[in-house]
Amino acid sequence: METRSINPWKWQDQRNYVQAVEVKQVAGTLYCSGQTAISADGISSDADMDTQLTEAIENLEKLITEAGYECKNTVRLNVYHTDTAAFFESFHILQAWIMKHNIKQATTVLEVNTLFETLKVELEATVVK
Template sequence: MKRSTVNPWDWSLKLGYNQAEMIEGATRQVICAGQTAVDSEGNPQHPGDMRGQISLALDNLEAVLKGAAMDLSNVTKLGVYATDVDEALKNLDLMGMRFGPHQVAPPMTLLGVTRLAIPSLLFEIEATAAA
C-alpha cells in the first residue's frame, strides 16, 4: 500500500494530521467501530479522566487492529468524538505518541458531542485502516 499526503496548507500538521491521504495498492480494508475506555467486559474505566480514557481507547483500537493483522500504521482515517473538546485537545499528545512511531498522521475529524452511548465515557475514536 502506498500513502501520499495531500496538504494544501500546513496548519493541520501542527495538530498531528494530514488534510487528506491518497491510498494506492491496498487490498484489504478494515472499518473499526468506535473504541472507548472500556475493559474486556465492556465496563467503563477512568471516570472523569479524559487522558486515561484516551489512552485506553487507543489501546482498544490497537487491539482491534491487531485482530485484523494490522496496526496504527494502517490507519487511513480517524473520527474522534469528545464530550469536552478543549480537554480532549489538551491530551491529544497521546495520539502523537501512538501514531508518531509509525510515521503516519491520518486525516482526522474531532467532534464535540453532548454525551456518548455510556454517560460516563468522555472520548471515542473510530478508524478506517487499509493494507
C-alpha cells in the same frame, strides 16, 4: 499498498494529520467501530480524559493488530469527545501514539453532548493494507 498525502497548506503538519490520503493498490480495508475506554469485561470507564483516551487508544491498537493490520496504515481517524477543553489538554497522548506509529491520517475531531454511559472519548478508524 501505496499512499499519498495531499496537503495544500503546511499548518496541519504541526497538528499531526493530513488534509487527505489517497490509497492505491489496497489489499484490504478495515473499518473500525468507535473504540472507547471499555474493559474486556464490557465495563465503561468513569476515569478522567487522560485515562480514557489512553484506554481507547489501547483498545483501537488491539483491534487493528488482531485484525492483521498495522497502526501505521491508519488513513482516517475520527475522534468524538464530550469536553473540548479536557480533550485538548489530553491531546498530547493521541499525538504521541500517532507519532509512535508514523501515522499520516485524515482526521475529524468533534465534541458531542454524550457518549455511551460514562465515556468521554471515542476513536473511529479506517486502516488499509
